[in-house]
Amino acid sequence: MKAILQKEFRSYLRGNRAFTMLSIYLFILSGLCVLIYAGFNDGGFSDRSDIGLALYVTSAVVAIFQLTFFAPSLNASSLGSERDRQTIDVLMVTPVRRYQIILGKLIAPCLFLFLLSLASLPIGAMALLIGGIEIRDLLIALTIQVVTVLGYGTVGIWGASWAKTSRGAMLATLGLALIMAVGLPLLALLVVGILSNDEALFKSIMNNGFIRNLGVVILSFSPFFSLVMWIQSISEGQATTWTLDLQGALGGGVILQPWLISLLLWLVLIPLLIWRSSKQLQKSVARSSGG
Amino acid sequence: MELIVETHNLTQRFGTHVALNQVNLSIPKGAVYGFIGPNGAGKTTTMRILTTLLQPTAGEALVNGISVRQNPDAVRKLIGFMPDYFGVYDSMRVWEYLDFFAHVYGIKQPRRTSLIQELLQLVDLTEKHDSYVMNLSRGMKQRLSLARTMAHDPSLLILDEPASGLDPRARIELRELLRELSRMGKTIMVSSHILSELAEMCSHIGIIERGTLLASGPVNEIMHDLRPHKLIEIQVVERAMAALQLLKQLPTINDVNLINELADDQAGGKLAINFSGTSDESSSILSNLIGQGFRVNHFAERQSDLEEVFLHVTQGVVA
Numbered sequence: 001m002k003a004i005l006q007k008e009f010r011s012y013l014r015g016n017r018a019f020t021m022l023s024i025y026l027f028i029l030s031g032l033c034v035l036i037y038a039g040f041n042d043g044g045f046s047d048r049s050d051i052g053l054a055l056y057v058t059s060a061v062v063a064i065f066q067l068t069f070f071a072p073s074l075n076a077s078s079l080g081s082e083r084d085r086q087t088i089d090v091l092m093v094t095p096v097r098r099y100q101i102i103l104g105k106l107i108a109p110c111l112f113l114f115l116l117s118l119a120s121l122p123i124g125a126m127a128l129l130i131g132g133i134e135i136r137d138l139l140i141a142l143t144i145q146v147v148t149v150l151g152y153g154t155v156g157i158w159g160a161s162w163a164k165t166s167r168g169a170m171l172a173t174l175g176l177a178l179i180m181a182v183g184l185p186l187l188a189l190l191v192v193g194i195l196s197n198d199e200a201l202f203k204s205i206m207n208n209g210f211i212r213n214l215g216v217v218i219l220s221f222s223p224f225f226s227l228v229m230w231i232q233s234i235s236e237g238q239a240t241t242w243t244l245d246l247q248g249a250l251g252g253g254v255i256l257q258p259w260l261i262s263l264l265l266w267l268v269l270i271p272l273l274i275w276r277s278s279k280q281l282q283k284s285v286a287r288s289s290g291g
Numbered sequence: 292m293e294l295i296v297e298t299h300n301l302t303q304r305f306g307t308h309v310a311l312n313q314v315n316l317s318i319p320k321g322a323v324y325g326f327i328g329p330n331g332a333g334k335t336t337t338m339r340i341l342t343t344l345l346q347p348t349a350g351e352a353l354v355n356g357i358s359v360r361q362n363p364d365a366v367r368k369l370i371g372f373m374p375d376y377f378g379v380y381d382s383m384r385v386w387e388y389l390d391f392f393a394h395v396y397g398i399k400q401p402r403r404t405s406l407i408q409e410l411l412q413l414v415d416l417t418e419k420h421d422s423y424v425m426n427l428s429r430g431m432k433q434r435l436s437l438a439r440t441m442a443h444d445p446s447l448l449i450l451d452e453p454a455s456g457l458d459p460r461a462r463i464e465l466r467e468l469l470r471e472l473s474r475m476g477k478t479i480m481v482s483s484h485i486l487s488e489l490a491e492m493c494s495h496i497g498i499i500e501r502g503t504l505l506a507s508g509p510v511n512e513i514m515h516d517l518r519p520h521k522l523i524e525i526q527v528v529e530r531a532m533a534a535l536q537l538l539k540q541l542p543t544i545n546d547v548n549l550i551n552e553l554a555d556d557q558a559g560g561k562l563a564i565n566f567s568g569t570s571d572e573s574s575s576i577l578s579n580l581i582g583q584g585f586r587v588n589h590f591a592e593r594q595s596d597l598e599e600v601f602l603h604v605t606q607g608v609v610a
Contacts, residue, residue: 003394007380007387014382087378090439093342094395095367286345 004096004104008078012112021070025116029062033123052132057231059123060141064148064223067113068181071149072173074109075156079281080166083288092285098278106157106274113149117142136241137234141227144259148223151266152177154273161280180221185228188219213255220261229258295320295447295478296341301350303336303502310336312502313350318480318495320446323473325493325510326482327601333502334482335375338449341480342372354447368396371440375452377432379425385411386420389439396443410438414468430461437468448472450481454488466492490597500605514600520545523564523573526589527580531560534585541576543568561589 012018036058040051079102082088091101124138156173163169195202206212219225229244243254256264296318303311311333318324326334339345340352343363352359354366380388386407393403411417414434419427427435433453440448453469454462466488473479473492483489489496490510497507506513527534531553538547543566550561566573577590 003391006394007383007391010387011380011382082378085378085380086374086376087380089342089344089374090372090378090392091395092344093367093370093372094392095364095397096395097364286339 001100001104005108008108022119025066026119029059029120029123032058032062048130049132052127052130055127056124056133059120060227063120063145064227067145067148068152068177068223071113071152072156072177073170075106075153076160076169076173077166078109079105079157079160080163080169084166088285098281099274102157102274102277106153110149110153117145140230140259144223144226147263147266150270154270158273158277161277181224184219184222185225216255216258217261220258220265226259226262293320295355297353299351301352302348304348310502314504316497316504316507320478321476322478322495323493324480325489325496326480327496328499332499334499335451338451342370342449343367369446371445371448373436373440373450373453375455377436383424385422385424385435388424392439393442410441414438430457433457433465446478448477448479452482454483454485486597486601498601498604505604521566522593523566524591524593525562525587528559528586528588529557531558532556534580535562537583538564543572
């Protein structure tokens with residue numbers, strides 16, 4: 001696996017791709033932060049902590065947005081390009097095990113994306129210096145980013161193990177990422193909007209712990225949901241690291257923080273997807289033998 | 292005879308399509324085995340099973356006595372595989388390409404560095420050490436690919452259409468390289484459409500069509516088995532018709548024909564003899580003709596070539 005990792009890194013860092021991606025990523029991130037800061041500056045400084053929180057929110061949301069789409073596409077192309085270049089067969093007849101190929105192909109792009117995450121830390125540190133957030137908030141945002149990269153990256157690899165070309169894999173996994181990250185929260189908003197017209201029905205559903213918690217668990221696949229729920233907690237000054245206190249309208253009670261649910265979900269799903277991808281890789285190589 | 296490849300009733304189905312039908316293949320150690328067949332005959336499928344890329348539907352395939360089905364990891368260490376295309380890693384230099392595969396095969400530094408030099412020397416690409424792989428010519432890429440298959444010093448090389456798409460010079464270089472590998476004691480299983488090249492290079496051949504192995508064994512034996520009769524061409528300077536009559540009476544001759552048309556009975560001409568006797572008996576044909584006063588200016592046995600055997604055995608039907 002070390003050989004595959006080394007090769008992947010060499011190909012990432014050679015040429016303009018890594019530099020271009022890093023530049024675009026930081027340009028968008030820092031540009032938006034400057035706009036936020038300028039916006040506050042024009043309105044007059046009311047509270048330093050508002051600026052700190054706004055910078056934190058901007059940097060975290062933009063980072064998550066970019067990673068949500070970079071992670072599956074980069075991972076899908078990492079494995080899919082072996083098929084495009086017709087090098088997968090040659091790799092498969094070496095003693096490297098299938099799961100090692102999958103892991104090598106997963107870890108290299110993920111490490112590159114972690115590098116992007118780390119590169120955005122100075123903006124988060126600025127927010128920390130200005131005030132309004134704690135170091136815990138930065139760490140949680142970073143955790144959500146790491147989980148997003150690994151989780152969505154594994155989805156990308158899994159998709160690539162099925163697809164015939166890297167382009168097909170990229171499109172399929174980007175679509176899936178879009179559904180999970182944005183589609184699920186939008187669907188939840190739509191359902192809540194429709195249900196809230198019937199107050200009795202809405203309350204009965206929200207009071208049903210199983211349905212409500214299942215909804216939260218499904219929504220935790222979206223890093224935006226985890227992040228928004230965390231930001232809401234800290235902006236209301238009620239943040240507790242591990243649990244989320246639901247308001248009365250949502251049936252009340254305490255549940256695990258969505259970022260923690262997301263972490264636990266992906267801890268189970270990632271090994272499962274790696275295992276499935278290894279199996280599928282063998283099948284798809286056999287399928288390409290002429291079946 | 293120690294075998295490095297054995298298959299027993301090897302069968303491969305893709306849905307209802309039978310790609311391999313109970314193939315029983317034997318390749319002795321040290322052989323250069325030419326695997327011949329029309330497109331879609333099952334050559335690549337057999338090779339993909341032997342390289343563990345494909346699980347057979349039924350039957351067994353053994354490499355050096357190890358089952359490809361039960362112990363694919365051990366089989367992978369014994370084989371070097373070159374598919375019928377050359378996949379290029381973009382932005383990779385020649386030495387990095389070999390270093391990657393040597394690393395994958397568990398060869399550690401500093402041995403890898405010296406191994407790369409040895410491999411490049413073997414395939415005559417030493418001066419391309421730092422070149423990008425994608426900038427090499429097709430022939431060079433093919434040689435580099437062959438060097439890659441040798442990285443872990445495998446006992447068996449499986450080469451699927453290695454000469455495909457190469458220009459004549461690159462083909463000759465590749466053929467010389469395969470001869471060199473054969474001299475190094477490697478067993479080589481090679482498929483190709485260029486039968487004349489295989490005939491020069493191979494010690495053994497296998498002919499496959501529609502998933503069925505039609506013939507397999509040493510080249511000479513196959514030639515003999517499939518073409519038991521010799522064809523002798525004779526040219527007489529005069530009285531070809533009389534020579535024809537004489538030859539028809541000889542017991543060892545199965546059939547004799549005039550190849551060209553004769554202007555008259557006294558004219559000379561070419562005769563073709565279908566003959567099943569020994570070398571002594573063929574020389575007695577010549578002495579018989581000379582003894583009868585015929586002036587013979589050409590007497591030669593025509594060798595059956597691989598193409599002739601291939602056409603004789605196969606029907607040109609694709610599976």
